Amino acid sequence: MSPTPSLETPLPGVTALPGGLGWTVTDRSVAVRLLADERLGVVESAPVMAALAARLPPEVRAPAAELAAFAERIMLQAAPARHAELRRGFGRFFTADAVDALLPDLRLLAERAVSEAVARGGCEFMTQLAFRYAVDTGARLIGLPPAEYRRLHKLSQQLALVAYAARLADPAQAVRDGHAALCEIRSAVAAARAAAPAGSVLGQWQREGIGELPEPDVEANIVMLIQASLETVAGMLGNTAARLLGSAGALADPARREAAIDQALRAEPPLKTLERLVREPVELDGFRFEAGQVVSVRIAEANRPAESGEPVAGRAVLSFGWGAYRCLGARLARHQALELFGALHRLAPDWVLQDAEVERVRHLRFDMPRRLPLGPPPSPPPAGTPAAGLPGDLTEALTEALAEHDLDRPLSSVERVVAAAVLEEMGRPRPEPTDLPQTIREWVTWANHDRG
Ligand code: HEM
Numbered sequence: 001m002s003p004t005p006s007l008e009t010p011l012p013g014v015t016a017l018p019g020g021l022g023w024t025v026t027d028r029s030v031a032v033r034l035l036a037d038e039r040l041g042v043v044e045s046a047p048v049m050a051a052l053a054a055r056l057p058p059e060v061r062a063p064a065a066e067l068a069a070f071a072e073r074i075m076l077q078a079a080p081a082r083h084a085e086l087r088r089g090f091g092r093f094f095t096a097d098a099v100d101a102l103l104p105d106l107r108l109l110a111e112r113a114v115s116e117a118v119a120r121g122g123c124e125f126m127t128q129l130a131f132r133y134a135v136d137t138g139a140r141l142i143g144l145p146p147a148e149y150r151r152l153h154k155l156s157q158q159l160a161l162v163a164y165a166a167r168l169a170d171p172a173q174a175v176r177d178g179h180a181a182l183c184e185i186r187s188a189v190a191a192a193r194a195a196a197p198a199g200s201v202l203g204q205w206q207r208e209g210i211g212e213l214p215e216p217d218v219e220a221n222i223v224m225l226i227q228a229s230l231e232t233v234a235g236m237l238g239n240t241a242a243r244l245l246g247s248a249g250a251l252a253d254p255a256r257r258e259a260a261i262d263q264a265l266r267a268e269p270p271l272k273t274l275e276r277l278v279r280e281p282v283e284l285d286g287f288r289f290e291a292g293q294v295v296s297v298r299i300a301e302a303n304r305p306a307e308s309g310e311p312v313a314g315r316a317v318l319s320f321g322w323g324a325y326r327c328l329g330a331r332l333a334r335h336q337a338l339e340l341f342g343a344l345h346r347l348a349p350d351w352v353l354q355d356a357e358v359e360r361v362r363h364l365r366f367d368m369p370r371r372l373p374l375g376p377p378p379s380p381p382p383a384g385t386p387a388a389g390l391p392g393d394l395t396e397a398l399t400e401a402l403a404e405h406d407l408d409r410p411l412s413s414v415e416r417v418v419a420a421a422v423l424e425e426m427g428r429p430r431p432e433p434t435d436l437p438q439t440i441r442e443w444v445t446w447a448n449h450d451r452g
Contacts, residue, residue, distance in 0.1 A: 011287045012307050022278070022294030026301035029312045030284060031274075034295055035322040039280040042325055043294075044079060045071035045163065052166040052175070060172045063179035067162050070182060073220035076228075076325060083324065089211035090221055093141070093201055094328045099335055101199070102141065106336060109136040110343035118348050122375025125245075125353075126368070129340065130237040131230070137336050138229040142222060143200025144192050149226060152188055155181045156227040189219055201225065225329075233333055235270030235368035236261070240337055242369050245353045248377045251345040261337045262317070268367050269299040269319035300367075352377045394447055397422050398440045407441040419443050 010016075013027025025031050034040055049068035056064055071077060075086035092098060113133045117123035139149035158181040165174035189202075196202030201222060204210060210218045244250050244260040251257060274297040282289045289295065299318050306312040313322075320327035327333075344351065354373040361370050399405050401422045402415050411419060419440070420430040428447050437443045 011285055013301070014287065017294060017296065022296070023289065025295055025297045027307055028302045028304060028318075029306040029308060029310065031297045031302035031318065032313050032322060033284060034276065034282070034289070035274065035297065035318075037282055038080060039278065039282050040276040040289075040295060041079060041279045042077060042083075043275050043277050045074070045077045048163050048166070052162070052171060055166055055171050056175060057172055060175045060179075064175045067159070067175065067178050067182060070159075070216075070220050071163075073217045074224045075221055076224065080324065086213065086217060086221055087324075087328065089213040089217070090201075090225075090328060092211075093204075094332060096331065099332050102137075102332070103335060103339070105140050106137055106339040107343065109133060109140065110339040111347065112136075114340070114343040114347045117374075122351075122354070122373065125241050125372035125374045126234065126238050126370065129374075130234040130241070130368075133336070133340050134230050134233040134237065138226065138233070141201060141229070141332070142225060143196035143202035148188060148192060152185060152223065152226050153230050155185045155188075156223050159185065159223070160227065185223055186219065189222060228327075229329060231366045231368070232270045232329075233336055235268075235366050236265060236333060236337055237340060238368040238372060239264035239268040239270065240341065241372055241374070242353070242358045244341065245344075245351065245372075245374060246356075248350045248352050251341060251349055251351075254342075257338065257341045257345070261334065261341075265319045266303045266317050267300060269303065269317075270366060270368060271299065271319070272365055272367050273298055274318075274321055348376075350377055351375055394423075394426060394428075394444050395440065397426060398443060402440065404440065407444075408439050410438045411440070411443075423447060 011027065011030055013030055014023050014025055016022075017024060025034065045068065049064065049071060053061060053064050053068070073086070075083050075090070078086060110133060113129055113136065117128055123129060135146050135149055135153075139146040142149060144152070159178050162174055162178035165171040165178070168174050193202045193206050196206055198204075198207065201210075205218050205222070213221075240261050243264050244257065250260075276295045276297070278289045278291050278293045278295060281291055297318070302318050316322075320330040320333075351374055354375055355371075358372065359370045361368050395407070398419055399407075401418055402411070404411075404415075416436050419437075423430050423443070431437065431446055437446045
C-alpha cells in the first residue's frame with residue numbers, strides 16, 4: 001500500500017502518533033489554527049462508551065448506559081451546540097465579578113494554610129500548601145466541606161477510568177466499579193446541595209437553579225468542576241514555587257510574583273496536552289488532517305513563538321486551552337496563585353526551597369514537582385567565621401551585582417555602596433566608610449582577611 005500524501009509532506013512541528021492514530025502538534029501557528037477550527041472536535045464520550053458496550057455481558061449494560069448518559073453531559077466532552085448551553089449555564093461562576101467576590105475568602109484560606117505551615121516551622125509545599133489550598137479553594141467555590149471535595153475528587157477519578165474499560169481484561173468489573181462510584185457521587189452531591197452555603201455553586205443550584213439547565217446536567221458538570229480544579233491548580237502553584245522560591249527575597253516584589261506565575265504557566269503547563277478529533281478533513285498549508293485522526297497538541301512547545309517568526313495570537317498562553325473550550329477557571333486560577341504567594345510574602349517572606357534539585361512527577365497528563373521542602377533560609381554564620389565557599393561565592397556575587405568581571409578596576413562610589421550591600425546580604429559586616437576597598441579583589445580580600 002502506498003503511503004498517504006499527508007505522511008509525505010508533514011508540516012513543521014507535526015509528527016505522526018504511533019499506530020497511525022493521528023498527529024502530535026508542537027508548532028504554535030498550527031496549534032492555534034487547529035484549535036480554532038470547528039472541524040476538529042473534543043473527544044466525545046459516546047463512541048468510547050458504544051465501543052465498551054459491545055464488549056459487555058448483558059447484566060452490566062444498564063449501569064454502562066447510565067455511565068454513558070452521565071459522561072455525555074460533561075461540557076468538555078460535548079459537541080459545540082450542547083457545549084455552548086452548558087458553558088453558558090456555568091459561566092456565571094467565573095466572570096470577573098464572580099471571581100472578585102471570592103477574593104476575600106481566597107485570601108483567608110491562603111493565610112490559614114500558610115500560618116499553619118509557619119507554626120510548624122516549615123512545610124512540604126506540594127502536599128501542605130499547593131494541594132491543601134487547591135482543595136480548600138475548590139471546596140469553597142463548589143460549597144463543600146474540604147474533606148468531601150477530596151472524597152468526590154477521588155470518586156470522580158474512578159468514574160473517569162471507565163473510559164479505558166474497553167481496553168481492560170475485565171471491562172465488566174470496571175463498569176461495576178465506575179457505577180458504584182457514580183452512585184456514591186450522586187448521594188454525596190445531593191446531601192451537600194441541601195446544606196450548601198449561598199454564594200457557592202451548590203448553593204446557587206439549591207436556591208435558584210443554574211440557568212435553564214436540567215438537574216442531571218448540573219450534577220455532571222459540578223463533578224467536572226471538582227475534577228478540573230485540583231491537580232491543575234496544585235501543579236501551577238508547585239511550578240511557580242519552584243521558580244519563585246529558590247532565593248530569599250524573591251517573593252517581595254509583586255511584579256516578580258506575577259511574572260513567575262506567567263512564566264511557570266508558559267513553560268510548565270500543568271496540563272501537558274490538548275486532545276482533539278478531526279471530524280471533517282482539514283487542509284493546512286497543503287497538509288491534510290484526515291477525518292477520524294487524533295490531534296494531540298503539546299502545550300509547552302506550542303506556547304513558544306511560532307517557528308515562522310510570525311507572531312501568532314500574540315504572546316497568549318495556551319496552557320488554559322484555546323478556542324471555544326478554553327478553561328472557564330483561568331481567571332480564578334491566576335487569583336488563587338496571587339493570593340497564595342501574597343500570603344507567603346506577608347507571613348513567611350524569607351522562606352526558601354530547601355533542595356536545589358526539583359524532582360518532577362512522571363504523569364501522562366500533569367506536569368508538576370513531586371516534593372518541594374520549604375522553610376526559613378539557613379542561618380548566616382556568626383560574624384568572624386569565614387563563610388563556606390568564600391572567596392569564590394563572594395567574588396561571584398560581586399561580579400554579578402556590579403556586572404563587572406575586571407577584578408582590578410577601581411569601583412565608583414555608587415559601586416562601593418552596592419558592594420557593601422552585597423556583603424551585608426551574605427551575612428558579612430561592611431567596612432567603615434574611611435576604609436572602603438577600591439576593587440572587587442580588594443573587597444574579597446578585605447572580607448576574608450583584613451576586616452576586624
Ligand atoms: C492552573 C489551573 C488550570 C489549568 C492549567 C487548566 C487547564 C485547562 C485546559 C487546558 C482546559 C481545556 C482543555 C481542552 O481544551 O481540551 C480547561 C478546561 C476547563 N477548565 Fe481548567 N484549568 C485550570 C483550572 C481550572 C479551575 C480552577 C476550574 C474550575 C473551578 C477549571 C474549569 C475548567 C472547565 C469547566 C473547563 C472546560 C471548559 C469548556 O469545556 O468550555 N479549570 N482547563
